[in-house]
Amino acid sequence: MLADKHKSEIKAILKKYPAKEKRSAVMPLLFLAQREYGHITPAALVEVAELLELDPTEVGSLIGFYTLLHDEAAGKYRIQICTDLPCALRGAEELAKRLCANLGIRLGGTMTNGLITVEEVMCLAGCDKAPTLQVQDADGIHYHENQTLGSAMELIAELMEKGSDG
């Protein structure tokens, strides 16, 4: 239960919003749940709904809407490669394909060590430094621009090292 483990953090989040508008705290609570479990588990979804007196469907709808909220387990690091037009023109699709081949996974798949997932996403607003990718992990989101297969592989190696340490 989130409520047991993160009691004070939840309290602090709820305090930011007027008691009558509790529902506004849904995003920070979902982030909290995602940080805790790597994705939003069905139980966490229900718990957030209960905390905010929302229907689980309302909470689930938000998770579906926001691409940075995940309801399925994946690697500790999500490598999200933009394949929208400007990045695609600079070879992003090819990059994604080759990266996956190198890692032995399909696009959207996770390495067996459970650390790395490679996904395809829409424009990350870094078109001037295409191809762009971002890494989503428990700490948040980190941008990596002007990517090549080499730089991406280096990045992944770093992440794998970091990930297996802790």
Added chain:
Amino acid sequence: MSQALVSLTIDGVEVTVPVGTKIVDAAKQAGIEIPVFCYHPKLESVGMCRQCLVEIGRPKIDRSTRKIVRDKNGDPVIEFGPKLETSCTTPVGEGWVVLVNSERAIEGRRQVIELILTSHPLDCPICDKGGECPLQNMTMAHGPGKSRFLYEDKMHLAKHVPLGDLIFLDRERCIQCARCIRFQTEIVDDPVIAFSERGRKLEIVTLSEPGFASYFSGNTTDICPVGALTTADFRFGARPWELNATASICPHCAVGCNTMLNTRREARSQGRVVIKRVMPRQNEAVNEIWLCDKGRFAHHFASSEERLARPVIKLKRRGRLTATTWENAVKFVVEGLQAAHGAVLGIAGGRASNEDLYALHRLMDGLGGRAVLHDQMAGGEFVQQAGVGPGTNLADLGSGDCILVVASDLHEEAPIWWLRVKQAAERGAKLIVANARPTRLDAHATHILRYDYGVAAHMILGMLHEINHQKELDQYASAETKKVAKVVSKANNVVVFYGSEGLDYAASHDLAQNCATLLAASGHVGRANNGLVAVWTHSNTQGAWDMGVHPEPGGLAAALKGQKAAYVVAADPAGDEPLLTSLLEQVDFLIVQGLFLTETALAADVVLPAQSFVERDGTYTNGMRRVQRFFPAIAPNEGMRADWEILSAVAAAMGIDSARPSAAAVMQDIAAKNRDYSEVNYPALSRNASQWPHVGGKDIYFGGTAHPNHQGLGVQLTPRVERQKDISFDWAAPRKIAHKPRYLMVPITKLYDRGTTVVQSQVLGPRLEILRLYVNPEDAERLGMIDEGEVEVQWDGRKQRLRSVIDEHVPSGAVLVPRSLGVPLATAVDVKIRPIAL
């Protein structure tokens, strides 16, 4: 109240409408149809689908002078914007020129259809909506013949997704208009369906437990503009164009929703005409264009195989029932009644029509006996006196008005009233909800009052004290009653709904009387949108009171004392209360008229098969005293007769009265005898008026598949205070509650109980309530009970084992048990509870 008006022209037609009217509605009022998908006149505009695009020209304004620029003829210069605009989100403006059917607007809408169709399966031939589908119609009318989009790119999605037990989703067909979601959120505040994902991946989901189980879910299938939502009852059941439609009235609660029975003759029902679905029929003063799911899905009882089809008689007590002819049966009944020499009692249920009740009353009267209603809620006479006046419409209540709901759980007992009361509160009406326990309406209340079971009437006196300042009422007043009394006395209009939760006959009588007195004292009777409404348990209980058939204050057992014969119509007292069985068996001659071989029928000497409300005509009077007419939709089995018809034949055979030829003729008798009904006759009940929003025209996209009302809006009766100025109201001192019982077992009403009319539904099965005893956590602890454990409950020398559920909403000292699920309990009783060790 006069409203500022705006004039504009739409396709050359000059239109004048109130400020704020959306262009789409203004056009509709002028008879110009603008196609819509996401817009619905009962929902907020969202502008999601772009189907309603029009060209809008606005008078040109000179920026320096801020004056309208005029041409040389002095006419305003009209400027059209570069883009088409959504008419569903744009309120009208003075002097605007709107073009709906210009080339540019038509082309714009054609492209929107093309876009919507990029991923629509167009499987109309196997789609339940085919034939009454806005998208199908619109594609035919406005769509392009060919698509420029790639066929291979169509999305292929799941086609049979159960969103709950009653509603199925076809993901491919959904055009993402969100009408269903907005209905659930805005109108019924039960957001159990929502969108997930975005763009072309968008889909309707539910993550709630147990899914899409809203009491109003069926309405989403009416307003869904495509065949994406279908009901478990109707899907793949028939094509809309094969169906006949007959106007009817929902028989399930006191709201009296107007319905349309869609029937067809079909091979798979052995060539019989059967009901395929129940649809809402528009009556803006009653149910608007909605129905609750009980009304929509609990119709199968009428075509049940178990219906009685021939009269049967029992020659010897406890002998076998033998089938006979109607002629014989009536003769037998006549002999039995004659032998009773006036010691006869008529017992009717609140499901009988006015005509039946009148005929029973007439017969009993003629025999020197009397007719009573099998019910334990009182107060019908106060509704006759101080009921809501003609012209009452809950939709007119809002800011400045007040609604008081006492001793009733409207969401369970009268769902459509719940919905409309909630909406009045959203429009700003003060809503006072008074009950011994929290109910779903509390979420919308401005004031919540709690009282101990049994002292509802006392609390009303507390409020009355604040208005008439009578010394004797001091004892009932509290800070709370004072506060809400102020709200009541200040309100422009006040409607009071009273129920009978936790109250017996006498207590509900006191409650009704005190509510009426409160209304009268605060000046809220005798006009529209003011007065008393009873939340009766049956569709025509008010009609029964009006026909002179009321419950016996001491109960049926008392009424049966000394009777030699009893004549039961549309009721099953022995089924409801096993203790009555022996009393009923003790009368020399028992006649039972009904649909099924009930417990009571089993004890009878004669059982007469009655027609159900779908096979005959008749009228019900709803809780707001609106008399409404239902029509025969299905030819009855020839062995069945209408209740009034049987009673009238018996009366004729006994020389009491001549036989009446039709239900309409019985209504003429009623009108002649009963001053309240003097204006009521079948033609008057069939009168219509135009209603907004328009539904059911060829522009089915506008309002959905609710039927328009061509068969009559009914007649709302005038309360007696409006006619008789000398009626005065006085409060009743409620009986003292002798002691606070240890545990008071209170029957509560749940929408999906297991009564005969509900349990036979072919689709509601999984939704039916389960018999359980609800106990407060502290009491449970004191008793040593566990959640989902078993307990033995004892009362009046009876014992029953029940599964118990711990529920914090149960007031301490009370235990709740849903009605009609197997515990025969008419009203609250003292019980002893003992947990059973496992």
